[in-house]
Amino acid sequence: MKNVLIFGTGSVGTVHAMLLQKAEARVTCVCRSTYAAAKASGFTVHSTIFGTQSFRPNIVKTVKEAVSEQPPTAPFDFIVVCVKALETGDPGQSPPRIIEPAVRRGHTSIVIIQNGLGVERIYHDAFPDNPIISAVTYLPTAQTGPGTFSHSETQKLHIGPYPAAGAGGEKSLEKTRTFAGLITAAGGNAVVHGDIQIERWKKLIGNTTWNPICALSGCRDLEFLEASPELAQFFIINSMREVVAVAVALGYGEHVNEDAIKMQVDRSKARNWPGVEPSMLADMEAGRPMEVETVIGEVVRVAKRKGVDVPRLETLYLLLKAYNGKLRLKCDSD
Amino acid sequence: MKNVLIFGTGSVGTVHAMLLQKAEARVTCVCRSTYAAAKASGFTVHSTIFGTQSFRPNIVKTVKEAVSEQPPTAPFDFIVVCVKALETGDPGQSPPRIIEPAVRRGHTSIVIIQNGLGVERIYHDAFPDNPIISAVTYLPTAQTGPGTFSHSETQKLHIGPYPAAGAGGEKSLEKTRTFAGLITAAGGNAVVHGDIQIERWKKLIGNTTWNPICALSGCRDLEFLEASPELAQFFIINSMREVVAVAVALGYGEHVNEDAIKMQVDRSKARNWPGVEPSMLADMEAGRPMEVETVIGEVVRVAKRKGVDVPRLETLYLLLKAYNGKLRLKCDSD
Numbered sequence: 001m002k003n004v005l006i007f008g009t010g011s012v013g014t015v016h017a018m019l020l021q022k023a024e025a026r027v028t029c030v031c032r033s034t035y036a037a038a039k040a041s042g043f044t045v046h047s048t049i050f051g052t053q054s055f056r057p058n059i060v061k062t063v064k065e066a067v068s069e070q071p072p073t074a075p076f077d078f079i080v081v082c083v084k085a086l087e088t089g090d091p092g093q094s095p096p097r098i099i100e101p102a103v104r105r106g107h108t109s110i111v112i113i114q115n116g117l118g119v120e121r122i123y124h125d126a127f128p129d130n131p132i133i134s135a136v137t138y139l140p141t142a143q144t145g146p147g148t149f150s151h152s153e154t155q156k157l158h159i160g161p162y163p164a165a166g167a168g169g170e171k172s173l174e175k176t177r178t179f180a181g182l183i184t185a186a187g188g189n190a191v192v193h194g195d196i197q198i199e200r201w202k203k204l205i206g207n208t209t210w211n212p213i214c215a216l217s218g219c220r221d222l223e224f225l226e227a228s229p230e231l232a233q234f235f236i237i238n239s240m241r242e243v244v245a246v247a248v249a250l251g252y253g254e255h256v257n258e259d260a261i262k263m264q265v266d267r268s269k270a271r272n273w274p275g276v277e278p279s280m281l282a283d284m285e286a287g288r289p290m291e292v293e294t295v296i297g298e299v300v301r302v303a304k305r306k307g308v309d310v311p312r313l314e315t316l317y318l319l320l321k322a323y324n325g326k327l328r329l330k331c332d333s334d
Numbered sequence: 335m336k337n338v339l340i341f342g343t344g345s346v347g348t349v350h351a352m353l354l355q356k357a358e359a360r361v362t363c364v365c366r367s368t369y370a371a372a373k374a375s376g377f378t379v380h381s382t383i384f385g386t387q388s389f390r391p392n393i394v395k396t397v398k399e400a401v402s403e404q405p406p407t408a409p410f411d412f413i414v415v416c417v418k419a420l421e422t423g424d425p426g427q428s429p430p431r432i433i434e435p436a437v438r439r440g441h442t443s444i445v446i447i448q449n450g451l452g453v454e455r456i457y458h459d460a461f462p463d464n465p466i467i468s469a470v471t472y473l474p475t476a477q478t479g480p481g482t483f484s485h486s487e488t489q490k491l492h493i494g495p496y497p498a499a500g501a502g503g504e505k506s507l508e509k510t511r512t513f514a515g516l517i518t519a520a521g522g523n524a525v526v527h528g529d530i531q532i533e534r535w536k537k538l539i540g541n542t543t544w545n546p547i548c549a550l551s552g553c554r555d556l557e558f559l560e561a562s563p564e565l566a567q568f569f570i571i572n573s574m575r576e577v578v579a580v581a582v583a584l585g586y587g588e589h590v591n592e593d594a595i596k597m598q599v600d601r602s603k604a605r606n607w608p609g610v611e612p613s614m615l616a617d618m619e620a621g622r623p624m625e626v627e628t629v630i631g632e633v634v635r636v637a638k639r640k641g642v643d644v645p646r647l648e649t650l651y652l653l654l655k656a657y658n659g660k661l662r663l664k665c666d667s668d
Contacts, residue, residue: 213653217657219656219660231634231651300565312645315569315573315645315650318551318561321561322566323551
């Protein structure tokens with residue numbers, strides 16, 4: 001039986017906890033805001049794909065508590081990181097430092113299910129002897145109450161070793177397959193990739209553009225398009241082309257290309273008015289810090305390094321970075 | 335004695351009312367939000383250049399009331415428009431329609447003191463037989479209370495006929511000189527230009543860039559620069575270069591160029607932390623509609639027409655346009 005720790009029990013973390021428990025793993029969830037509700041009643045996920053599932057993993061308040069419950073002979077096999085990827089001012093508060101007590105050197109695999117680019121680096125630096133597994137999920141979910149979630153439309157986990165197979169990630173590849181096996185055993189959808197970065201870039205085409213655009217304009221995707229019918233459609237495609245140009249400079253042109261853009265554009269077009277609310281817009285409206293650096297900052301930095309001109313992305317990035325900084329000042333002074 | 339109607343008694347309108355009254359014009363001010371205070375106590379301007387001045391022009395609530403007070407033998411010589419240049423959904427509420435009762439066909443000169451581009455067109459279309467005078471002001475002022483204002487640092491009015499002299503504006507040029515004469519008679523600074531659009535473009539270098547950037551980032555100019563020290567300084571200059579490229583395509587390259595950019599950049603650098611709050615940021619923070627179309631929309635449209643690539647300005651414009659539209663919906667439903 002696999003021992004799994006879920007770090008970050010928002011909707012993505014909870015749906016994966018549900019799948020892993022279905023696959024008969026021993027699942028422990030670190031809960032902060034949802035601790036009381038989850039300890040009392042467990043979690044409930046209303047899913048159009050998996051049905052309504054109520055389940056009770058081990059619920060703990062801290063990583064330390066999770067470790068104290070585990071016998072030393074049964075260390076965690078996987079730690080699944082599903083928290084937001086934010087810059088932390090205090091290095092002692094960075095996720096690798098927080099999960100450290102639960103990481104058995106050379107044994108525990110760290111599975112990072114986060115959006116954006118460059119999210120794996122801090123874990124690889126902190127745990128150079130542990131398998132690092134990187135994942136991209138397509139999972140439309142929302143928290144509907146304390147410990148309750150809704151999920152619909154699709155569930156797909158793209159997963160691969162970090163670094164990529166062929167670049168030093170071979171020892172992580174086997175663990176990647178094991179983890180993917182748990183998801184598929186639960187009836188879920190998981191695809192193993194030798195180089196997961198291709199999938200990251202494909203998803204970035206949509207995320208790097210729509211997330212900042214929706215947050216800054218205060219609009220959902222279709223509302224933004226409607227506001228400037230003659231210009232906005234071309235603008236979105238040109239912005240997506242900037243993302244693709246960076247991916248091409250990194251050698252991903254075979255997979256990250258005009259076809260991938262078309263898929264993103266068609267996804268928006270198929271939606272009902274007023275379209276989706278990307279997480280960054282939800283964060284902006286709630287006054288929460290946004291995942292600026294991983295979703296767009298890192299793309300702009302890679303572009304600079306590779307000499308790719310990304311004026312639209314750079315504009316979006318600098319506006320958000322300044323906005324986020326101002327927000328942090330406001331939160332600190334509250 | 336010249337009869338002058340001031341339409342829009344924010345800080346710019348009030349300081350000009352003060353100067354025109356000093357020049358012994360008969361000044362009538364249309365006041366909306368400040369009516370009660372101005373009717374009771376007149377206006378007071380605390381200026382580091384003109385000293386503290388209290389004055390009482392004729393105060394009226396509506397243009398109709400202004401017209402009813404004037405004998406038919408003494409029509410308004412000048413109507414000075416100092417309201418914000420906003421899109422109005424209802425054509426009956428457009429400024430030309432509102433001032434129409436005070437416009438004597440073929441006689442009244444309409445002086446437009448507004449930021450941005452293309453602000454004169456609706457007045458020229460509405461009153462093709464009247465002199466249209468276009469002005470750009472450098473006038474750091476703020477409203478400090480009902481009917482009270484502060485003013486400091488500089489006062490400069492660049493003014494010229496619309497269309498430009500040589501393009502049909504000859505008959506307006508004489509009236510432009512008369513109006514400028516009133517300002518200088520009051521000890522003010524007014525410069526007459528044959529083609530005022532050159533001055534509009536020079537000011538746009540700063541306004542088209544900083545106004546949207548500060549509004550969208552929620553930051554003053556120096557705060558925005560500080561948030562991304564390595565990137566933001568180049569970004570601002572590249573954005574200003576897009577404005578200049580459009581002006582160059584229109585034939586203004588002799589005056590609107592790298593030197594004009596340098597002047598703008600030096601102005602920011604000379605400021606004290608946290609820098610200035612452009613009007614668009616103040617409007618954004620107060621939830622008021624912003625002058626999006628004249629300050630940046632028109633620049634983007636001219637760029638498209640002339641085939642000039644302006645990716646940064648286009649990004650800023652589309653974000654603001656969508657934000658403004660969402661804001662209008664919210665205001666309508668309140």
